[in-house]
Amino acid sequence: MTWSDMSPLLWEATGQTAQMVAWSTLFTVLFGLPLGVALVATDRGGLFPAPVVRRVLGVVVNVGRSLPFIVLMIAVIPVTRMITGTTIGTGAAAVPLTIGAVPFFARLVETALRGVGRDVVQAAQAMGASRGTIVGKVLLPEALPGLIAALTVTVVTLISYSAMAGVIGGGGLGDLAVRYGYQRFETGLMIVTVVVLVVIVQAVQSLGDAVSHRLTRR
Amino acid sequence: MIKVSGLRKAYGSVVAVDGVDLHVREGEIFGVLGRSGAGKSTLLRCVNLLERPTEGSVTVGGQELTALGERELRRARQGIGMIHQHFALLSSRTVAGNVAFPLEIMGVPRDERARRVEELLDLVGLAGKAGAYPAQLSGGQKQRVGIARALAGRPSVLLSDEATSALDPGTTQSILALLKRLNRDFGLTILLITHEMDVIKSVCDSAAIMSEGRIEEAGRIADLLARPGSRLTEELFPLPPAEPGSVTITFTGTYSGRADEPVVSQVVRKFDVDVNILGGALEDVAGVSAGRLRVRLTGEESDAALRYLRDRGLLVEVASR
Ligand SMILES: Nc1ncnc2c1ncn2[C@@H]1O[C@H](COP(=O)(O)OP(=O)(O)OP(=O)(O)O)[C@@H](O)[C@H]1O
Ligand SMILES: [Mg+2]
DSSP: OOHHHHHHHHHHHHHHHHHHHHHHHHHHHHHHHHHHHHHHHTSTTSSSOOHHHHHHHHHHHHHHHHSOHHHHHHHTHHHHHHHHSOSSSHHHHHHHHHHHHHHHHHHHHHHHHHTSOHHHHHHHHHTTOOHHHIIIIIIHHHHHHHHHHHHHHHHHHHHHHHHHHIIIIIOSHHHHIIIIIITSOOHHHHHHHHHHHHHHHHHHHHHHHHHHHHHOOO | OEEEEEEEEEETTEEEEEEEEEEEOTTOEEEEEEOTTSSHHHHHHHHTTSSOOSEEEEEETTEEGGGOOHHHHHHHHTTEEEEOTTOOOOTTSOHHHHHHHHHHHHTOOHHHHHHHHHHHHHHTTOGGGTTOOGGGSOHHHHHHHHHHHHHTTOOSEEEEESTTTTSOHHHHHHHHHHHHHHHHHHOOEEEEEESOHHHHHHHOSEEEEEETTEEEEEEEHHHHHTSTTOHHHHHHSOOOOOOTTOEEEEEOTTOSSOTTSOHHHHHHHHSSOEEEEEEEEEEEETTEEEEEEEEEEESTTHHHHHHHHHHTTOEEEEOOO
């Protein structure tokens, strides 16, 4: 296989990976961020103490996190069909990716939010801030560098999950490496695919680190 | 201005505050002194209801906070400033952003906010630091930001939880001087808690001593100094345990002369006694010279000498033999 044979395949696969990761990242943040906030807020001594809710959320998150992604991916196929009407393509792959990443991201959000000092929260309470204000103007801005770091790790994880999701019909770089590199013995293409993945992951991580660092004021 | 009655706060079986009554008058600086774990922070946090008291009521500026709902309580808190031992500034906001925060909570419009922030930073001597982040400030500067922030809502009451404990002695004095100035210029009532005797000596008008969740003694400092066997006097001017027969003279706020008046040499000259000085301490407290002197009097006219000292308005205590 020559470079001109590989190039269009690589471009197409990279585009598919990017789509899967972009959609699943968007939905992971949309669901995972509130879930992470809820994990902190419903805690004893939190802003909205609710021990029962907190326990239930904790169990759900732990179950989500302990399922191997490959199992989860197959287990949620009915859900995927319900949401997207199909089980193949990048859109369909985004469903298991999101479901797999939400608990993971929520835990990271929880950790980042717990890093915000109790005294700062109490100072805001002493000023008469409402609980919504405390979440929006104290917890989230103060934890922002940590949240960006959490997002970075999540995107990297999604890139690696997306390689698996591709195999059951999403396409992308992982799928390419398996179909050509493994099944057709195109070692050259496999190596190039792996290099592309490494470069993407490296770029995401560096960007995330740089943004997180810029936002750190401590 | 602040009235606390029958206050009790229990955490499970731990009773942090155990039946406290406290009255802080308008325009005074009231200090609560006590050892670690005495319940001082809990008491202070009950005053703006950061902690819900288990029992008792809290009234600030005529408003009974313990009777308010959540929304009303939030409004009431906007009129009570608070400063913290570790400053509790938002690290993601600049100095100006931190001072503006309570104004945002109150819904003050943006341009008015900017004006007020500038005014407040001027007041605490940080005019040039508006754009700095807390991490770029010294401890004393951070506490000035904390004070500016606490004053944003033009509170009539300021609560201070060990506001100088994380600062060196020089910086402590400058922060205390700032608090004193705010108290004098704006009639700001300040309730502060501390374990540092110097804080009580240099700024407080009244004080309370707290131990194991209870107030042991409370009142105007001048009055407490004049009270025989006062714990506060003991804390402010520590002396070794009194030997039997030794005489402890306390120079108090009611003493007509000055603390540096040579009463001791007068006694020696007027009466046939010898004076042996065992220990002592004299300082300015609450604006008057005060202190304690432990002596041993020997000689024929000891009793007459003691009477003379008492007549001068000094508190004279003789340790029993
Ligand atoms: N949230 C809490 N849960 C359980 N116990 C608490 C809590 N807060 C305080 N206590 C207990 O209440 C008692 C008084 O604590 P508090 O912090 O009021 O003391 P303090 O006088 O401020 O001490 P320090 O000078 O060390 O700050 C302590 O025994 C403490 O362990
Ligand atoms: Mg304390």
